[in-house]
Amino acid sequence: xxxxxxxxxxxxxxxxxxxxxxxxxxxxxxxxxxxxxxxxxxxxxxxxxxxxxxxxxxxxxxxxxxxxxxxxxxxxxxxxxxxxxxxxxxxxxxxxxxxxxxxxxxxxxxxxxxxxxxxxxxxxxxxxxxxxxxxxxxxxxxxxxxxxxxxxxxxxxxxxxxxxxxxxxxxxxxxxxxxxxxxxxxxxxxxxxxxxxxxxxxxxxxxxxxxxxxxxxxxxxxxxxxxxxxxxxxxxxxxxxxxxxxxxxxxxxxxxxxxxxxxxxxxxxxxxxxxxxxxxxxxxxxxxxxxxxxxxxxxxx
Amino acid sequence: xxxxxxxxxxxxxxxxxxxxxxxxxxxxxxxxxxxxxxxxxxxxxxxxxxxxxxxxxxxxxxxxxxxxxxxxxxxxxxxxxxxxxxxxxxxxxxxxxxxxxxxxxxxxxxxxxxxxxxxxxxxxxxxxxxxxxxxxxxxxxxxxxxxxxxxxxxxxxxxxxxxxxxxxxxxxxxxxxxxxxxxxxxxxxxxxxxxxxxxxxxxxxxxxxxxxxxxxxxxxxxxxxxxxxxxxxxxxxxxxxxxxxxxxxxxxxxxxxxxxxxxxxxxxxxxxxxxxxxxxxxxxxxxxxxxxxxxxxxxxxxxxxxxxxxxxxxxxxxxxxxxxxxxxxxxxxxxxxxxxxxxxxxxxxxxxxxxxxxxxxxxxxxxxxxxxxxxxxxxxxxxxxxxxxxxxxxxxxxxxxxxxxxxxxxxxxxxxxxxxxxxxxxxxxxxxxxxxxx
Numbered sequence: 001x002x003x004x005x006x007x008x009x010x011x012x013x014x015x016x017x018x019x020x021x022x023x024x025x026x027x028x029x030x031x032x033x034x035x036x037x038x039x040x041x042x043x044x045x046x047x048x049x050x051x052x053x054x055x056x057x058x059x060x061x062x063x064x065x066x067x068x069x070x071x072x073x074x075x076x077x078x079x080x081x082x083x084x085x086x087x088x089x090x091x092x093x094x095x096x097x098x099x100x101x102x103x104x105x106x107x108x109x110x111x112x113x114x115x116x117x118x119x120x121x122x123x124x125x126x127x128x129x130x131x132x133x134x135x136x137x138x139x140x141x142x143x144x145x146x147x148x149x150x151x152x153x154x155x156x157x158x159x160x161x162x163x164x165x166x167x168x169x170x171x172x173x174x175x176x177x178x179x180x181x182x183x184x185x186x187x188x189x190x191x192x193x194x195x196x197x198x199x200x201x202x203x204x205x206x207x208x209x210x211x212x213x214x215x216x217x218x219x220x221x222x223x224x225x226x227x228x229x230x231x232x233x234x235x236x237x238x239x240x241x242x243x244x245x246x247x248x249x250x251x252x253x254x255x256x257x258x259x260x261x262x263x264x265x266x267x268x269x270x271x272x273x274x275x276x277x278x279x280x281x282x283x284x285x286x287x288x289x290x291x292x293x294x295x296x297x298x299x300x301x
Numbered sequence: 302x303x304x305x306x307x308x309x310x311x312x313x314x315x316x317x318x319x320x321x322x323x324x325x326x327x328x329x330x331x332x333x334x335x336x337x338x339x340x341x342x343x344x345x346x347x348x349x350x351x352x353x354x355x356x357x358x359x360x361x362x363x364x365x366x367x368x369x370x371x372x373x374x375x376x377x378x379x380x381x382x383x384x385x386x387x388x389x390x391x392x393x394x395x396x397x398x399x400x401x402x403x404x405x406x407x408x409x410x411x412x413x414x415x416x417x418x419x420x421x422x423x424x425x426x427x428x429x430x431x432x433x434x435x436x437x438x439x440x441x442x443x444x445x446x447x448x449x450x451x452x453x454x455x456x457x458x459x460x461x462x463x464x465x466x467x468x469x470x471x472x473x474x475x476x477x478x479x480x481x482x483x484x485x486x487x488x489x490x491x492x493x494x495x496x497x498x499x500x501x502x503x504x505x506x507x508x509x510x511x512x513x514x515x516x517x518x519x520x521x522x523x524x525x526x527x528x529x530x531x532x533x534x535x536x537x538x539x540x541x542x543x544x545x546x547x548x549x550x551x552x553x554x555x556x557x558x559x560x561x562x563x564x565x566x567x568x569x570x571x572x573x574x575x576x577x578x579x580x581x582x583x584x585x586x587x588x589x590x591x592x593x594x595x596x597x598x599x600x601x602x603x604x605x606x607x608x609x610x611x612x613x614x615x616x617x618x619x620x621x622x623x624x625x626x627x628x629x630x631x632x633x634x635x636x637x638x639x640x641x642x643x644x645x646x647x648x649x650x651x652x653x654x655x656x657x658x659x660x661x662x663x664x665x666x667x668x669x670x671x672x673x674x675x676x677x678x679x680x681x682x683x684x685x686x687x688x689x690x691x692x693x694x695x696x697x698x699x700x701x702x703x704x705x706x707x708x709x710x711x712x713x714x715x716x717x718x719x720x721x722x723x724x725x726x727x728x729x730x731x732x733x734x735x736x737x738x739x
Contacts (some may be wrong), residue, residue, distance in 0.1 A: 061400040080704065145557035146494070146575065158491070163560030165712040182538055220721040224395045249504045249561045253709055266506070267696040268377075268395070 052274035059223075059268035068187055081259065081276070085283075088256045099233055104226065105183025110185070111192040129184045129257035134220040139175045143247075145252070168250035175243060180236070184229045191225035192218070193230035227295040231288060234274030238284050256280055305727035316557035329357040330624070330634055333372060333383040336362035339442050339584055342448050343387070343655040349650065350641060356634060365710045366506070375403040376626070383630040385638070387441055387621045393429040393509070395693040396624060402437040403625040405633060408639065409436040417643055419443070426622030431527045437460055438622025439639050440659035442584065444516050445608060445616045445674065445682045446501075449571055449589055450474065454468040454488065463487075475603045478547055480518060481578070481607055481632040485554035486578035499579035502711065504703035508563040510618040510689055511625075512580060513548050513706060515606050518588030518615030519688050520544035525728065529691070532728045537721040539689055544609070545717040549710050571601055581618045584680070585656035586675045587655055596720030603675035605682045618686040620657070657682075 020028075053072055056064035075081050110121060127135070142150050144162040151159050161171040195218060203213045241257040260280065264273035335341040340362045345360025349465070361383065363371050368391065370378070375382055375499065388396060396402040405427075407438035409415060414436070415423050420438035429437055429576030454460060455472055464472035468483050475481040485497030517524070522541035525532035535541070552559070556575045564585045570576035572595045588594040589601050623642070625635045641647055648660035653667055656680065663669050670677045690698050705724040708714040731737055 057693075059395050059399050061398075143558075146573075158557040160558050160560070163558045163711065165708075166484050215486060222391065245505075249707075250711070251504070251704065252712070262700055265374075267694070269697070 048274040049278065051271050052278050054271045056271040057268050060268040064271065067271070070131075071272045072279070075272065075276055076266060076278065081256075082257045083251075084254055084256045087252065088238065089168060091169055091240070091253075091255060091281065092234055094231045095168065095173040095176045095180075095237045095240075096230060098173065099181045100226070100230065101182045102177060102181040104188045104222075106181065107188035107192055109187045110189060121186075125186060126180045127179045130179070130236070131181075132242040133246060135175065135244045136178050139178075142246055143171060162248040162250070165250050165252040168248040168253040172244045172247050172253055173242075175247065176240065179243075180233060184226075187225050189223060189228040190272065191222035195221045223298050225293060227291065227298060231291045231295070235284060235288060238280075238287070256278065312439070328355060328634070329359065330384045330638060331382065331713040332358065332360045332387060333363045333375075334360055334362055334387040334621075337365070337584065338587060339656055340387075342651070342656045343658065345644075346647070346651055346656070347656050350638060353641075354637075356638070358638070359697040360447065369506070373401075376628075379628045379656055381628045382624070383626050384631050384635045385623055386627055387620055387623045388438065390425050390618060390688050391598075391691050391699075393427075393437055393622075393691045394695060396695050397435070397437045398431045398697040399729065401627055402539075403627050405436045405438065405639075406434070407626070408439075408636065412640065412641060412643060414439060417645075417648075417661065418659045419661045419664055421683060421686050422620070422622075425618050425686070425691075426620060426659070426694065429691055435457065438624040439643060440620075441623040441642075441656075442621050443657040443659040443664075443683050444582050444584045444620030445618050445679070445686045446580055447583050447586070447616065447678050447682055448578055448580055448604050448606065449568075449586060450602050451571065451576075451597065451600055452576050452602040453597070455602070460487075465623065474602070475578075475607045477607050478609050480549065481552055482554075485663040489554040491511075491557070495574070496556040496570075496576045497578070497714065498551050499555060499562065499567045499576040500548070500551050501567065501580060502552065502555075502559060502707075503561050503563040504707040505561075507579045507699055509706060509710070510699055510702050511619065513545065513702075514617035514687070514689065515541055515580065516548040516609070517541055519606060519613055519662060520586060520609035520612040521611050530732045532725045532732075535725075536728065537620055537718070537725045538564050542717045543723055545706070545709070545721060549717070552710055568595075571595065571597060583657060583675060583679045584619065587673070591673060601674075603678050605678045614686050615687050616682045620659075627719070643664050644662075663707070692735070692737065694731060698728055701731065705736075 014015075020088060051064070053065035053068060055067050055070075072254070106124065110117060110124075114120070116177075139161070142148050143161050145151060145158040150161070151157060158166065161169050199217050199221075200213065203217060208216070239257055240255055241261060244255050245258055246254075257280075258277075260273055260276050263269050263276060263295055302643065305318045308343060326508055332343065334343065336579060339361050344358070344360040347360060351357050365519070365543035369392070372386055372388065372392075373395070374385075376396070389404075393402075397404075405665070409427070411582065415429070418427075420442045422443055423436075424431070425558075426440040427438045431436065455474070461472045464484075464487055466653050467487065470480075472484065472487070475484055481498070488495060501508040503509060517540075520540045520543055522538055522544050523535045525535045548694055555562075556570060567579045567581045568585055568589060571578045571589055574597070590598050592598045595601060606616040621640065625632055629635060642651075643660075645660065645662060646664050648658045652658040652660075652672070658664065658669075664680050664683060689695060692698070705720050705727065709720040
């Protein structure tokens with residue numbers, strides 16, 4: 001049992017004087033946490049799997065009927081759901097690629113001795129510290145065709161960022177890139193500063209060009225940490241809800257999480273939305289797994 | 302061991318402490334509504350009730366976008382946080398068949414509520430299923446979609462002259478949908494940052510449906526047959542197709558970026574000098590005659606939704622009735638409040654505070670009709686309103702409408718006929734799924 005693995009307290013320590021042993025600490029902090037996890041995460045997860053095979057609606061008192069795989073069949077043959085998945089995939093690719101480019105680029109710029117580097121880095125991190133809903137509301141104003149500052153600054157007249165069906169998704173992705181590039185930058189900076197300086201010196205002695213140095217030294221050594229950034233950002237981008245929900249209601253920018261929200265909490269099709277949530281969960285797990293496999297490979301090198 | 306037990310209990314206590322609620326006062330009733338001015342007026346009315354009876358009334362609110370979600374989350378959990386709820390008219394089906402609302406039929410018959418309130422409000426805010434004489438709510442806030450317009454733009458002699466020269470008739474409050482369109486086109490001047498008209502286009506809840514219904518009903522179209530659930534030949538009839546095209550036509554004359562607009566944006570169109578005319582619920586008009594919130598307050602006028610080509614004149618219904626939540630522990634207290642609420646003098650007070658009373662007597666009184674510039678238009682509208690489906694699965698029907706109409710209206714995909722045929726097929730499938738009609 002776990003008790004045998006816990007070392008006893010040093011009798012002269014303050015904790016011991018106050019009478020708190022490791023076991024009491026475990027009971028006080030770990031057990032409630034695990035209880036919370038089981039009650040609010042694990043249990044609903046399993047419970048909703050059951051619901052996904054029924055026609056249950058939380059808004060009525062009618063009993064739930066077992067319908068087998070009907071929900072899954074209906075969802076996977078619904079062209080609207082497929083279009084939501086396609087939109088989400090496009091969004092994830094644009095947004096994560098953009099964040100990677102901008103974040104890593106800024107990290108490269110910052111990875112040298114410049115004055116006020118600390119302050120600059122902190123300021124660049126600000127977007128990421130804001131709440132998603134607030135960012136959404138701000139950018140909605142920035143994008144406004146009549147009085148928005150973006151059109152004014154770029155001289156675009158009344159260009160419709162959010163109400164143009166073709167542009168809306170890019171506008172949401174752009175906001176996401178603005179908000180989360182600092183996250184990639186932070187991780188990249190950590191990676192870059194860990195690259196041993198002597199490798200660059202050796203490359204300089206061999207008269208290696210800047211491109212060669214970048215592709216042969218910098219990138220391979222930073223790759224594992226960049227992969228972690230990509231995993232986090234992909235998972236997050238897949239789940240994006242608040243930003244897109246606030247910014248636009250274009251069907252061309254309706255991410256899968258928005259469809260899920262509408263199905264679950266506006267239409268109260270509880271059973272079917274559980275099934276959709278499971279489909280999303282499986283997809284995210286699959287994608288993350290591919291990344292993790294790749295990450296392990298990169299690490300081995 | 303004892304210490305282990307104590308700390309274990311302390312840990313569990315910590316978990317429980319986060320979940321326990323504070324017990325409410327015995328003589329207190331909580332009413333749940335959306336966050337808007339009428340809810341503040343209701344709170345003031347509640348304060349009067351407290352003065353008379355000693356029972357405290359608390360009106361709890363939440364922003365409109367979460368209103369439906371939050372209310373139904375509480376219902377579905379059988380929670381007693383709210384004793385009464387001022388629910389949207391479309392909720393009646395879900396509220397009654399789901400067992401969330403208390404059946405008020407006896408209350409209705411005993412107090413003859415059907416004679417006190419305007420007939421349309423009883424039909425749409427209280428009765429479910431339609432024509433069943435079973436009642437689940439007391440009409441509280443009457444509301445419908447009307448129009449505001451810029452009197453100064455309309456009355457400018459130069460504009461009047463130019464309009465007459467172009468269209469051959471006088472520029473005035475639109476007397477039908479064609480005039481509405483002409484005036485919108487006339488004032489659409491992007492180079493001057495002036496636009497013709499502001500309409501509802503948001504597809505996240507019922508905005509798009511309400512806007513389209515204004516055209517649909519005035520063109521003589523219908524969503525379907527509310528008794529048999531037949532939609533073919535209704536929602537995709539020639540009249541409905543013409544109405545959708547007329548509504549889409551108006552979108553051409555809206556300010557830029559008008560693809561997610563609802564009541565906030567439509568009032569802004571007037572306050573920010575963007576549009577000549579703007580569609581909105583009557584409930585949002587008080588802020589347009591208030592100089593603090595509308596710099597053009599003196600120059601803002603109002604009119605009822607104009608008739609269509611065949612002279613039919615209807616408007617989309619908003620508004621809410623008040624229901625007693627069946628999970629409330631204080632249903633008796635709540636009933637007493639409703640008894641007080643339907644009294645004539647309470648209804649007069651309610652109207653004076655700014656609430657849109659549904660009491661037929663108050664609506665018809667000259668003092669009500671002359672109290673504000675829009676009350677007369679409101680009175681006229683409340684006797685010719687129609688509403689969306691009120692079945693429990695209304696949200697699915699609404700989502701299907703948004704899904705079909707939005708890409709056509711905003712993205713210009715397909716034709717009106719294709720759009721409405723597809724919508725009819727969606728609705729048929731949904732009604733079939735829930736075993737209605739057939």
